[in-house]
Amino acid sequence: MISKDSLHRLQAALEEPDLEGTRYRLIEQIGRGGMGSIYLAEEIELQRKVALKVMNLTDPSGDIAKRMWKEARIVAQLEHPGIVPIHDVGVLPDDRVFYAMKYVQGSRLDEYRSKGPTQAEVLRLFQKICEAVAFANAHGVIHRDLKPENIMVGPFGEVLVMDWGVAKVLQNSDSDEARHQKLLRNSETDTQHGTIIGTQGYMSPEQARGETDSLDQRTDVYSLGAILSFLLPETDKRLAAICKKAMAESPSDRYLGAEEFASDIAHFSDHQPISAYRENVLERALRWIDRNRFVVYLVVTYLILRFLVVLLLNR
Numbered sequence: 001m002i003s004k005d006s007l008h009r010l011q012a013a014l015e016e017p018d019l020e021g022t023r024y025r026l027i028e029q030i031g032r033g034g035m036g037s038i039y040l041a042e043e044i045e046l047q048r049k050v051a052l053k054v055m056n057l058t059d060p061s062g063d064i065a066k067r068m069w070k071e072a073r074i075v076a077q078l079e080h081p082g083i084v085p086i087h088d089v090g091v092l093p094d095d096r097v098f099y100a101m102k103y104v105q106g107s108r109l110d111e112y113r114s115k116g117p118t119q120a121e122v123l124r125l126f127q128k129i130c131e132a133v134a135f136a137n138a139h140g141v142i143h144r145d146l147k148p149e150n151i152m153v154g155p156f157g158e159v160l161v162m163d164w165g166v167a168k169v170l171q172n173s174d175s176d177e178a179r180h181q182k183l184l185r186n187s188e189t190d191t192q193h194g195t196i197i198g199t200q201g202y203m204s205p206e207q208a209r210g211e212t213d214s215l216d217q218r219t220d221v222y223s224l225g226a227i228l229s230f231l232l233p234e235t236d237k238r239l240a241a242i243c244k245k246a247m248a249e250s251p252s253d254r255y256l257g258a259e260e261f262a263s264d265i266a267h268f269s270d271h272q273p274i275s276a277y278r279e280n281v282l283e284r285a286l287r288w289i290d291r292n293r294f295v296v297y298l299v300v301t302y303l304i305l306r307f308l309v310v311l312l313l314n315r
Helices: 004-015 063-077 109-113 119-138 177-186 217-231 237-246 258-269 281-291 293-313
Strands: 024-032 036-043 048-055 086-091 097-102 151-153 159-161
Touching: 024 048, 036 097, 048 063, 063 086, 063 097, 109 151, 109 217, 119 159, 119 217, 119 258, 217 237, 217 258, 237 258
Parallel strands: none
Antiparallel strands: 024 036, 036 048, 048 097, 086 097, 151 159
């Protein structure tokens, strides 16, 4: 009787991509997703490691192939340090669609959190995530599946937003309209209305209801709010208010986009007022003291020394 391990090895061998005639040499499989598997490979001429995403063997409808082409084309339009770049796309000798992308070394965001970063480190990193998402949104693209498993943190604190396989190009985008319309035509039709796209716990309420036609950048804002809540299990009420606003039930009650979200985080980090929380007089005073603690220390030290001098002189 064949063991489970033997069956898994046999399946992996059968699914191993045929790279004959390509400029890549297979090294090993490093991941697996719904549409395909990720392999570490070497680009032979340039002698550099790349990640190859290769379509699954079974795709009788052709939907996976269309989504792979769409993902490659969308990401190729988004040249940003926080979005993993695509180097190449094509069809292998075994008729499977593949694309080559930068090989990202580091840890997933959920693994990063388990290392116990400080709140300040988390907020700085989160702002970088927002910057990448804001860039994509500004170019008329929403990710639709933002979650810790789809974000990589490099060894020097760099951030890369991954897996744009269910991304949506907004047809009413004002930026580069002609290019986006061409992209839509080349990518075939988008997800049908009523289809639920996203991950439980990180998808917005409108995604959970299958309202694909009404999704916009505020859908990604909701997911970013869920990610921030995941990163900060223990937080103060101002940060909790920021998460609450980002994850509001109605899109109209959320931040307008990832850029506005990141701006509130920056204001919090700089001890400035935030839009998500109305402070009382005492809280404003305490925040001012915290922001100007060096000046406060100097004033308090001066007053104490002056009091001591006066006390000594009166003896």
